[in-house]
Amino acid sequence: MRKNLLIAILGLASFSLFAQHETIFNRARVVGGFGAPITEIGLGNKLNTSIGGGGGLVINSFFIGGYGLASVDFDQLIESDDVEILDIGHGGFWLGATFKPHKIIHAYASGRIGWGAVNIELKDTGQTFSDLDKIFVMTPEIGLELNLTRWFRVAGTIGYRYVSGTNEARGYKDDDFSEAIAGITLRFGWFGWRRN
Numbered sequence: 001m002r003k004n005l006l007i008a009i010l011g012l013a014s015f016s017l018f019a020q021h022e023t024i025f026n027r028a029r030v031v032g033g034f035g036a037p038i039t040e041i042g043l044g045n046k047l048n049t050s051i052g053g054g055g056g057l058v059i060n061s062f063f064i065g066g067y068g069l070a071s072v073d074f075d076q077l078i079e080s081d082d083v084e085i086l087d088i089g090h091g092g093f094w095l096g097a098t099f100k101p102h103k104i105i106h107a108y109a110s111g112r113i114g115w116g117a118v119n120i121e122l123k124d125t126g127q128t129f130s131d132l133d134k135i136f137v138m139t140p141e142i143g144l145e146l147n148l149t150r151w152f153r154v155a156g157t158i159g160y161r162y163v164s165g166t167n168e169a170r171g172y173k174d175d176d177f178s179e180a181i182a183g184i185t186l187r188f189g190w191f192g193w194r195r196n
Helices: 002-019
Strands: 030-042 050-059 062-071 083-099 105-124 127-149 152-164 179-190
Touching: 030 062, 050 083, 050 179, 062 105, 083 127, 105 152, 127 179
Parallel strands: none
Antiparallel strands: 030 050, 030 179, 050 062, 062 083, 083 105, 105 127, 127 152, 152 179
16 A cells, blocks of 8 residues: 555656646747738839738747738839739748837847749730749848837838749849838737736
8 A cells, every 4th residue: 555655656746847847838828919911112123012911929029920912013024015914922921029029119020931923914916824933932020119009019120032933934033023121010919918
């Protein structure tokens, strides 16, 4: 009987020791969520604005979610009279973090990693041709975020849109779409009450 009791006590003690081990995510907790319209403006090669949106879960000072963006269009790249439309769209994962998010103005950083396509539409003697060129897009950005209310934040950022996978045989290349950008993100949602 004593032997069984001793084994049970040792088992419970070892269980409690295992329960106290720390892990990477042991203090991580979901404190809110948000939805956000996103605007990107090309800074160097006069590319038109890209607009879209995204959303995510707020986990302490970090967030994880998804996004989608599409250009208004990239007419400046058109060198042929046969091309009527040339634009880009992409979507994927959106990760970010804020430093001291309880402060009125605080540091903000995010990265978007996604896949999409460059869309070309040609018009030739009444016939329309459409072709999609699949691409990979990565956009890191950093800036400042302003807390306007507890449920509304505005982030102004600078970053770089990196595009890979375009087909140069179609008359454009990755560098035509890869560019320094300025961004505005309006985040609406719940960001938690606690200071991190």
